[in-house]
Amino acid sequence: MTTSPAERAIHIEGVxxxxxxxxxxxxxxxxxxxxxxxxxxxxxHVVGLDxxxxxxxxxxxxxxxxxxxxxxxxxIRHVNRLIEPTAGAIRVYGSNVLEMSREQLRAFRRTRVxxxxxxxxxLPHRSxxxxxxxxxxxxxxxxxxxEAEARKWIEIVGLAxxxxxxxxxxxxxxxxxVGLARALALDTDIIxxxxxxxxxxxxxxxxxxxxxxxxxxxxxxxxxFITHDFDEALKIGDRVAVLKDGAVQQEGRPEDIxxxxxxxxxxxxxxxxxxxxxxxxxxxxxxxPAEPCSIAVPADARCEDVLPLFAEHQWVGVLDAAGQQxxxxxxxxxxxxxxxxxxxxxxxxxxxxxxxx
Amino acid sequence: xxxxxxDTKPLRRAVxxxxxxxxxxxxxxxxxxxxxxxxxxxxxxxxLLATPWWLIIGLLTAIAWLATRRWTLPAxxxxxxxxxxxxxxxxxxxxxxxxxxxxxxxxxxxSIPMGVWMSRSGRVRQVITPVLDLMQTLPSFVYLIPTVMxxxxxxxxxxxATIVYAAPPLVRLTDLGLRSVDPAIMEASRAFGTNPTxxxxxxxxxxxxxxxxxxxxxxxxxxxAMVVIASMIGAGGLGYQVLQGIGxxxxxxxxxAGLGIVVLAIVFDRITQAFGKQLQARIGLSEARx
Numbered sequence: 102m103t104t105s106p107a108e109r110a111i112h113i114e115g116v117x118x119x120x121x122x123x124x125x126x127x128x129x130x131x132x133x134x135x136x137x138x139x140x141x142x143x144x145x146h147v148v149g150l151d152x153x154x155x156x157x158x159x160x161x162x163x164x165x166x167x168x169x170x171x172x173x174x175x176x177i178r179h180v181n182r183l184i185e186p187t188a189g190a191i192r193v194y195g196s197n198v199l200e201m202s203r204e205q206l207r208a209f210r211r212t213r214v215x216x217x218x219x220x221x222x223x224l225p226h227r228s229x230x231x232x233x234x235x236x237x238x239x240x241x242x243x244x245x246x247x248e249a250e251a252r253k254w255i256e257i258v259g260l261a262x263x264x265x266x267x268x269x270x271x272x273x274x275x276x277x278x279v280g281l282a283r284a285l286a287l288d289t290d291i292i293x294x295x296x297x298x299x300x301x302x303x304x305x306x307x308x309x310x311x312x313x314x315x316x317x318x319x320x321x322x323x324x325x326f327i328t329h330d331f332d333e334a335l336k337i338g339d340r341v342a343v344l345k346d347g348a349v350q351q352e353g354r355p356e357d358i359x360x361x362x363x364x365x366x367x368x369x370x371x372x373x374x375x376x377x378x379x380x381x382x383x384x385x386x387x388x389x390p391a392e393p394c395s396i397a398v399p400a401d402a403r404c405e406d407v408l409p410l411f412a413e414h415q416w417v418g419v420l421d422a423a424g425q426q427x428x429x430x431x432x433x434x435x436x437x438x439x440x441x442x443x444x445x446x447x448x449x450x451x452x453x454x455x456x457x458x
Numbered sequence: 459x460x461x462x463x464x465d466t467k468p469l470r471r472a473v474x475x476x477x478x479x480x481x482x483x484x485x486x487x488x489x490x491x492x493x494x495x496x497x498x499x500x501x502x503x504x505x506l507l508a509t510p511w512w513l514i515i516g517l518l519t520a521i522a523w524l525a526t527r528r529w530t531l532p533a534x535x536x537x538x539x540x541x542x543x544x545x546x547x548x549x550x551x552x553x554x555x556x557x558x559x560x561x562x563x564x565x566x567x568x569s570i571p572m573g574v575w576m577s578r579s580g581r582v583r584q585v586i587t588p589v590l591d592l593m594q595t596l597p598s599f600v601y602l603i604p605t606v607m608x609x610x611x612x613x614x615x616x617x618x619a620t621i622v623y624a625a626p627p628l629v630r631l632t633d634l635g636l637r638s639v640d641p642a643i644m645e646a647s648r649a650f651g652t653n654p655t656x657x658x659x660x661x662x663x664x665x666x667x668x669x670x671x672x673x674x675x676x677x678x679x680x681x682x683a684m685v686v687i688a689s690m691i692g693a694g695g696l697g698y699q700v701l702q703g704i705g706x707x708x709x710x711x712x713x714x715a716g717l718g719i720v721v722l723a724i725v726f727d728r729i730t731q732a733f734g735k736q737l738q739a740r741i742g743l744s745e746a747r748x
Contacts, residue, residue: 181649211651222646226664226741236650267740287650 109192110291110323111157111180116189118175118347121146124187137346149175150186151347157340159290160321162314164338166328166370172347173327174219177295180325181214182206193291211240215284219296221276223268229255229279230264236287247286254282258312274305281309285316294326298333310337331370335359335379343367356380360438376439377405385438386419386428394418394429404435411435481607492614495564499617503556511548515539518725525732534728538721547718553695554685555722560617561681565625566674573632573670574658583633590626598623598687606691616693620684627676635669636662668738675730682723696722 119127119140127146131137137148150172157163167173178184179191182198191198193213201209215236223232230251231238237247255264258278268276277297284292294313298306314337317324328334334341335355342352343366351363359379362368383400397418398407410417411432419428480488506514515536522535542551576583598619605615639662647661663670689697696715703712 183645183649207651207653209651210649214649216646216649218642218646218649220642222642222649224643224647224661224664239650239652239656293649 108158109156110159110194111155111163111325112190112192113153113155113176113179114190114192116150116153116176116179116186116191118149118172118179118184119146119187120149128187148347150179153189153344153347153349155342155349155352157323157325159323161339162317162324162326162337164326164328164334164341165344166331166334166338166341167344168329170346171344173329173344174295175347176344177293177325177327180291180293181210181216211236212287213289214291214293215287215289216293217277217280217284217295217297219299221268221273221280221300223276223279223283225268228265228267229260229271232268232279233282233286235283240287250286251282254286255279257285257316258282272305274301274309277301277309281313285320289322291323291325294324296327296329299329306333313337331374332378335374343370356384360384375405377408377435378403380404380438382407382417382419382430382435383428385434386430387434388428391416391418391426391429393426397426400427404439408432408435477604477607485608488608489610489614492609492618495560495617496614498563499556499560499613502559503553506552506556507549511543514552515543518729522725522729522732525729525736531728531732535725538725541721542718545714545718547696547699547715550694550696550699550715551718551722553693554682554697554719557613557617557620557685557688557693557695558678558681558722558726561620561624561684562674562677564617564621565628565677565681568621569625569628569673569677570632570670573629573673574636576629576633577636577662578654586629590629593622594626598684602687602691612692615691616688619691620681620688623684624677624680627680628670628673631669631673631676632666635666635673638669639665665741668734668741671730671734671737675727675734678726678730679723682719682726685719 117128117131118124119131121127121144123144124146127140127144127148130144131140131148131151135143137151140146140148153172153176155163155165155176165173165176175184179186180193180198182191182201186199193209196209198206198209224235227235230248233255234242234247234251237250242250252264255261258281260275260278260282263271263275268279271279277300280297284294298309301309310333313324316322326334326337335358338355340353341355341358343350343358345366351358351367356379358367359371359374359376362371380403381400382398382402382404385404386400394414394416396410396414397420398410400419400421402419407417407430416429416431418426419430421427518539519532519536522532523529525531542548572586576586601622602615602619605618609615609618636658643661643665644657647657652660685693685695685697686700687697689695689701696718699715700712700719703709703715
């Protein structure tokens with residue numbers, strides 16, 4: 102990734118986490134060339150994260166995707182130091198999280214990072230209003246102010262009217278909206294979301310994803326989002342990192358990963374994915390001088406957004422942020438991009454070649 | 459027979475002499491230190507006896523209604539208390555209630571902080587748990603004798619013996635309740651930058667309250683179970699009536715006073731349990747456990 106230090110919100114460098122009674126000795130053994138399986142069977146230490154480095158740019162949704170046991174939940178907990186790393190460095194807006202004293206760390210959690218949890222983590226004895234205001238209460242904001250702020254966010258996430266309800270009276274989707282409102286009410290630059298939508302029904306999940314993306318556009322927060330769902334990662338991520346066995350397998354824009362999977366593991370995900378959602382028109386458009394088209398979409402549009410347009414148009418223009426046409430796509434081009442991977446017989450897949458690209 | 463390997467006589471004599479030394483030199487100091495306990499007990503007893511009977515019955519019935527919002531428990535409470543009055547046990551029942559309340563209040567003040575401390579440190583738990591086991595299993599007469607020697611027969615040793623017997627379940631259940639709060643909720647609270655005190659007061663104690671209340675319920679029950687033994691060393695009340703019934707072979711006296719203790723136990727047990735259930739329902743734990 103090519104972000105300069107000034108654009109980085111979160112900088113994770115060489116973070117290793119080993120669970121067990123004597124992690125430092127296990128780390129030395131691991132560095133000395135012992136494999137993770139050997140380490141586990143011989144010393145009982147589990148390697149949660151293995152030399153993970155990750156940069157998250159400001160104002161982006163950065164997704165870390167991995168199956169269960171890949172270390173993704175462990176990784177996100179390092180950013181606000183709910184888990185201490187065995188080795189490595191973590192910086193948030195340039196300040197070293199690992200050097201903070203307990204009091205500094207608490208102040209950092211109160212003011213710089215908010216978090217949304219898979220199991221919601223709501224306080225069951227408090228109303229929705231008091232749950233959303235919880236972070237502000239911890240911060241020491243007076244009741245009147247924090248309730249006004251909480252009401253505002255309850256309204257934004259679409260729960261107006263539920264202020265005095267208790268969490269258990271809400272559905273899972275509603276509870277997670279409370280969790281989201283609680284994090285947003287803190288107005289931190291960074292929001293950590295740990296499998297925030299994984300416990301929800303597919304339809305509700307899809308709605309929450311859309312809401313998150315649109316909220317992010319208006320608020321331009323930096324969001325580190327953990328998921329085990331590759332489709333979800335492609336849908337909401339500005340960038341995606343794929344984690345396996347505690348190590349980053351590939352990191353890049355969603356379409357880079359879909360078009361050029363780095364290894365067999367990622368290829369497996371890509372095979373089942375909805376490519377029309379992952380690939381954006383800007384990566385496949387024809388550039389160069391062309392006549393203005395009768396219909397046009399922004400460069401960020403996804404293939405699935407332009408496909409219906411081909412029913413009536415032969416060409417669809419692609420516009421930059423200023424509204425200037427910078428290229429165009431045809432149905433043939435879109436279909437070509439979508440078919441490139443799916444059409445290939447599995448026997449012909451050569452991960453080694455892919456990795457070399 | 460197990461061979462006699464050591465001579466225990468000097469050891470026993472040392473223990474007895476040590477107690478004697480404490481009694482002669484520190485007896486007065488101990489008595490002065492326990493004075494607040496006596497004042498508490500006497501204060502509660504005087505208050506209960508000064509309050510008209512119908513007011514106490516009315517208050518307890520009202521509390522029972524508040525705890526359940528149904529008529530069954532208030533009816534049981536009403537009938538039970540009227541029974542105490544009809545059987546001429548009212549005054550004794552109030553003395554017994556005073557002893558139970560004083561012991562429970564003292565146990566709450568001592569046990570809950572102890573439970574909090576235990577829940578936070580494994581080492582503290584390792585030390586306290588055997589002490590609690592000892593308090594619950596050691597026959598009460600074993601520690602009654604030294605307490606009576608130090609304080610003299612009367613209400614103070616009776617109260618202390620009751621506290622020693624009744625406090626352990628509250629300590630254990632406080633510790634258990636605090637430790638079994640959902641770790642996901644604790645982590646969320648940590649992620650928002652709370653300090654340990656904020657987590658204790660804002661998350662752990664409110665969520666552990668049903669368990670703590672179950673501990674208070676246990677403490678009241680165990681305190682009532684001690685009243686007969688306590689009456690042997692100078693506490694009055696229903697226990698004393700039972701004791702007299704035994705002494706004079708008056709079965710009726712022992713039976714009625716014994717039933718009086720049962721009635722008190724039912725009243726306080728059902729009321730505290732009902733509050734516990736209400737609290738659980740409010741937090742939403744009852745559904746989660748069902």
